[in-house]
Amino acid sequence: MKNINVAQIVAHRHSLKLKSDFDAIYMPHLSQTDESDLHMMKRLSKDYNGIFSIKNGTLIFLKRIKENMASKELPLFELDAGECDSYSIKHSDKTIYGACEVSWQDTKENKVQTILVGTGVPILKVSGQFKTSAEAQKKGEAKLQNANRGTKSGSISMYGKEIYAGGMLQLSGAGEDDGEYSIKSVNHTFDSGWKMSVEIEN
Numbered sequence: 001m002k003n004i005n006v007a008q009i010v011a012h013r014h015s016l017k018l019k020s021d022f023d024a025i026y027m028p029h030l031s032q033t034d035e036s037d038l039h040m041m042k043r044l045s046k047d048y049n050g051i052f053s054i055k056n057g058t059l060i061f062l063k064r065i066k067e068n069m070a071s072k073e074l075p076l077f078e079l080d081a082g083e084c085d086s087y088s089i090k091h092s093d094k095t096i097y098g099a100c101e102v103s104w105q106d107t108k109e110n111k112v113q114t115i116l117v118g119t120g121v122p123i124l125k126v127s128g129q130f131k132t133s134a135e136a137q138k139k140g141e142a143k144l145q146n147a148n149r150g151t152k153s154g155s156i157s158m159y160g161k162e163i164y165a166g167g168m169l170q171l172s173g174a175g176e177d178d179g180e181y182s183i184k185s186v187n188h189t190f191d192s193g194w195k196m197s198v199e200i201e202n
Contacts, residue, residue: 160194
């Protein structure tokens with residue numbers, strides 16, 4: 001079977017450069033029915049816990065987590081809570097999973113195979129159609145990361161500062177809420193000054 005770099009094809013089709021740090025992910029089948037290329041890329045980024053955006057003529061397709069830490073390819077912005085006009089951080093009571101058990105039908109062995117990603121309990125159980133244990137492991141890693149996101153989320157309001165959605169925010173001066181957050185969205189208003197509202201989650 002011929003290997004196809006989906007992100008590279010989409011970037012080329014839309015005359016964009018490509019910036020990606022994803023390792024090879026083999027999918028025996030990828031459906032795209034009544035769906036634009038960009039919507040498909042957004043769907044894939046969600047499935048594999050990635051960041052997708054188009055900026056300055058470049059298609060950006062990056063992992064949120066690389067080698068158990070935030071990808072170094074993502075822009076990092078530092079902010080002291082004292083610089084904020086206001087901020088609010090909410091803590092969720094969602095279940096935090098220690099591991100993910102992935103099961104799939106192995107057509108060569110004609111039996112159901114399972115692989116465990118991570119350690120500890122509780123265990124998130126996922127099933128799907130995967131060709132290899134490596135593919136199942138990558139999907140399990142993404143599912144586990146996605147399931148454990150959003151234990152803290154919040155909003156920040158401040159006057160003009162250079163911060164972009166899709167990057168990471170290093171928050172300090174907020175006590176127990178200090179740490180790294182994903183920047184979900186940034187909204188700008190111009191009313192007696194440049195003001196920003198930023199949505200974040202860990």
